[in-house]
Amino acid sequence: MKRINTVKELEKVIRNYRDDLVRNTSQDDQEGIALIKVAMATCSIAAGSEKIYQTMSDFVKKRGVHAEISKTGCMGYCYAEPTVEVTLPGREPVVFGNVDENRADEIIESYIKMGDPVPGIIKRDYSTPDQVL
Amino acid sequence: MTNRQLRIALRNCGSINPERIEEYIAGNGYLSLGKVVTGMEPKQAIQLLIDSGLRGRGGAGFPTGLKWLYAMNSEADQKYVVCNADEGDPGAFMDRSILEGDPHSVLEAMAIAGYCIGADKGYIYIRAEYPLAIRRLKIAISQAKESGLLGENIFSSGFSFDIDLKYGAGAFVCGEETALIHSMEGERGEPSLKPPFPAESGYLGMPTNVNNVETLANIPVIFEKGADWFSKIGTEKSKGTKVFALAGKVNNVGLIEVQMGTTLREVIFDIGGGIREGKKFKAVQTGGPSGGCLTEKHLDTPIDYENLVANGSMMGSGGMIVMDEDDCMVSIARFYLEFSVDESCGKCAPCRIGNKRLHELLDRICQGNGTDADLERLRNLGEVIKDTSLCGLGQSSPNPVLSTLDNFFEEFESHVRDKKCPAGVCRDLLEYFILEDNCVGCTACARACPVGAITGERKELHVVNTAICIKCGACMEKCKFDAVVLI
Structure with a gap:
């Protein structure tokens, strides 16, 4: 990454990254891209998330799914590892728990490709700093 | 705000790629x-x-x-x-x-x-x-x-x-x-x-x-x-949020972050989803080896630094271990103390020797050899270690013992006076027993017993002679009819 020399430059970089994110996720037509995040802290990896990440990456590549997959840290749901978060274009993020190979397949085929609900969603019950005025 | 958690320290955790x-x-x-x-x-x-x-x-x-x-x-x-x-x-x-x-x-x-x-x-x-x-x-x-x-x-x-x-x-x-x-x-x-x-x-x-x-x-x-x-977030003296590693006998084991002032009940029952297998809540340990156990009566206490200390525990770094009716509080106290004994650096005598002696007392009690005087000694020694140790480790290591003494004294009494472990954990205080209703007289247990403590005719009820029994558990393992129990 280029060196950031001033606060103004940083603000510009922040805007650019945000625009990229918004462009990717806010459109609900073919242009939009689904974001898949696999929780990969030490504990998630111990629960098998490395394999889930591989499996889902392969599915995305081989089946030509319009999605980007990335690794993230602990989502906090130890009781339901491995956990995967999916954000479809124009929709709220959804977390799936206890993901195995079959469920990974189901998430890709039903939820990401068709937008159909898939069981096993963990209800998000936290606020972020931006939601506290 | 209707969400039970507020993630400030964890705001990015699990949402961004930490390597980018x-x-x-x-x-x-x-x-x-x-x-x-x-x-x-x-x-x-x-x-x-x-x-x-x-x-x-x-x-x-x-x-x-x-x-x-x-x-x-x-x-x-x-x-x-x-x-x-x-x-x-x-x-x-x-x-x-x-x-x-x-x-x-x-x-x-x-x-x-x-x-x-x-x-x-x-x-x-x-x-x-x-x-x-x-x-x-x-x-x-x-x-x-x-x-x-x-x-x-x-x-x-x-x-x-x-x-x-x-x-x-x-x-x-x-x-x-x-x-x-x-x-x-x-x-x-x-x-x-x-x-x-x-x-x-x-x-x-x-x-x-x-x-x-x-x-x-x-x-x-x-x-x-x-x-x-x-x-504006939190309580008067404890601002912001606290991250807890919620573990033990709760349904939703996990990493959570709540506003200071949230009650233990909300954490354990709402976020944690209650106790596993519908069992009864007994205690929650906060603050790790430096903290203490809080009980049913503390469930509605708002969590903040002062309240936890006032109730004999402490905030600690955020470990929160939930216990149910099957946990023996004397053994729990012994477990944490064992940790402190292992981790004491040995520089000061109260922590090095005091914790060791404290641990021996608990060992004795768990083995059924404790006396009323030992209960008194536990408390006195604990107080002395707290007052005289060099650093935070020794000054807080007796907390798990003192807080369980405060909150679960009757459990200590059962161990000392009745030589019984009410939760059925302390092996030395338990006896193997064969249930009449379940025993079919197959003789499997008697054959498994290495010391010949089980007697009984074929197709008739078998009996354990507790005077000879060495509590190895071989009989229980062999029994296919759940007839051998620990009481």
């Missing part, structure tokens, strides 16, 4: 550092932190802003910022999760601390057992340096700050800041008497500011949103 600085930056990352180093005097920035009311999340709850102020006021050519990532409570993983999920927030906060106290060098003291956190920190540091957000002349302000890692070998006592500093210097990880505090004389004898991982993770947000914003 771009994703941290997209959430206003390093903007607080930029604003502080280009637009605020160190004094002004420290005042903001004091006004926010942030207190140390490592356990003791000392006001973070004041700690920075003392380090700023110490005059020296060289000062240091240290991040204490020596997380060691059994069952606690808050700091590891933050470092693995959001390393940049810790780096940014350390740089802000460096600017405020006048340090250009920071160290993260992290245990070698956290290889993934170490790897992600290394990636984060090199990305931040490449972007000019760490290193020389940050934001063209003239302020420079560099961060390196120091590895710990996993001794619990090294979480105590003076022991941590000795370990960093290559000395034995033993605490020393305070004062002098690290803010005056710390790493290599220079003023050093030591903050815990979670404390640091809050700081970029506080500078972004302001002191007023932060101080």
